[in-house]
Amino acid sequence: MNMSFYSLRKQSWLLLALLLAACGGHRHVKVEQPCQCPEVAEPSVPVPEQPRQPPAAPPSASKIPDYGFLKPAHWQDLAGFEQAQLGAAWPAWLLGCSTLKNRQPWQAACEAAAHLPQRPADSQVLAYFQQYFNVYQAANQDGGDTGLVTGYYEPLLKGSRVKTAQYRYPLYGRPDDLITVELASLFPELANKRVRGRVVGNKLVPYFTRAEIENGMAPVAGRELLWVNDPVELFFLQVQGSGLVQLDNGEAVHVGYADQNGMSYQSIGRTLVERGELTLDKASMQGIKQWGRQNPAKLQELLNTNPSYVFFRELPPNLPGPLGALGVPILAERVIAVDPKFIPLGAPVFLATTYPNSSAPLNRLVLAQDTGGAIKGGVRADFFWGAGDAAGQQAGAMKQEGRMWVLLPKNFPLPVAK
Secondary structure (H helix, E strand, O other), X not given: OOOOHHHHHHOHHHHHHHHEOOOOOOOEOOOOOOOOOOOOOOOOOXXXXXXXXXXXXXXXXXXXXXXXXXXXXXXXXXXXXXXXOHHHHHHHHHHHHHHHOOOHHHHHHHHXXXXXXXXXXXXXXXXHHHHHEEEEEOOOOOOOOOEEEEEEEEOEEEEEOOOOOOOOEEEEOOOOOOEEEEHHHOOHHHOOOEEEXXXXXXXXXXXXXXXXXXXXXXXXXXXXXXXXXXXXXXXXXXXXXXXXXXXOOOOEXXXXXXXXXXXXXXXXXXXXXXXXXXXXHHOOHHHHHHHHHHOHHHHHHHHOOOOOOEEEEEOOOOOOOOEOOOOOEOOOOOEEEOOOOOOOOOOXXXXXXEOOOOOOEEEEEEEEEEOEOOOOXXXXXXXEEEEOHHHHHHHHHOXXXXXXXXXXEOOOXXXXXX
16 A cells, blocks of 8 residues: 555544544444443544643543553452352363463463363362452442443354345455554554545545445455345344354354444444334344334335444354454353453453343353453443343343452552552
């Protein structure tokens, strides 16, 4: 690409305004929740001029030292930890160690884990973590220790490797003309942020919207990985970012997030409520699917109100789960997505929350092995429910309050409190 970074810097503020990516390169976006859910704001984009006397505010996310809001805690603070079926989380921890063992702070703990049984007793897991880990409570920028816990899942679709009358909706691979620019190369304070677009002449312009892609304006012909039979299920596969496609011959194909067009996610549930098509209590994933089946002529126009579009890649067969941001398969009900600015990716987390639409306690030892574009803040988690419709029902209904304690190796380097 013959485009100098000097030229890009000259147009940087326009680029930021146009192209700041909502997904940020993360694997999944979010489940459509009932649209009274609060929107999660992206960190504000810096501007050249500042007010002369800005109001007092928490430090911006770009100035927070990594993990700077973790507070030292004690094992006795984890009420219910010993009764949380600790051994059931062990397979997920071993999967995480397959990557973490190559990173210095985690090496000793992962080496010790290899000497325990494949299915250790809860008491063995408890003794292991107490020997090798310290406890920290997660907190928000305002000092609060509670936050939102939502859910996500792996959709199961029916599909084909060739287009047929039944299977006519394509899953596209990443197009060749999609350009990604890592903003840290221009602005170090914007680490882990990126813009996406395409080159026209010598300029980087926004990539095609969902409507433009669906109308054939993007060069995606020939990039079809699979074909599925339901456009609504395909839309929610894009929302989740990964899934299983069941072929007629019995083969189950794992597909995962490859890239995104750089457009911000817009909730179609919120759109339906604003138009008076659904009430708040019906604007869930299940309610939207039902509306789509009842209004096929209006469906594509509705889907196009969300300009974000996700591209996929085929994953290796026989995985025990989809690949998370840590690069390992994630296991049902033992993995959460977190904001890696606040919680180290891969860390064990004791999550204290409740079941969807319930006050029944859901206290679990889980692994922070994934991230998400809507998962922002210190006490914020997306709970992975697994694959299929039952998992989707739980994920779509989950909007609970929760608290989180993070377990880190005793030699883990944390910023010094000031």
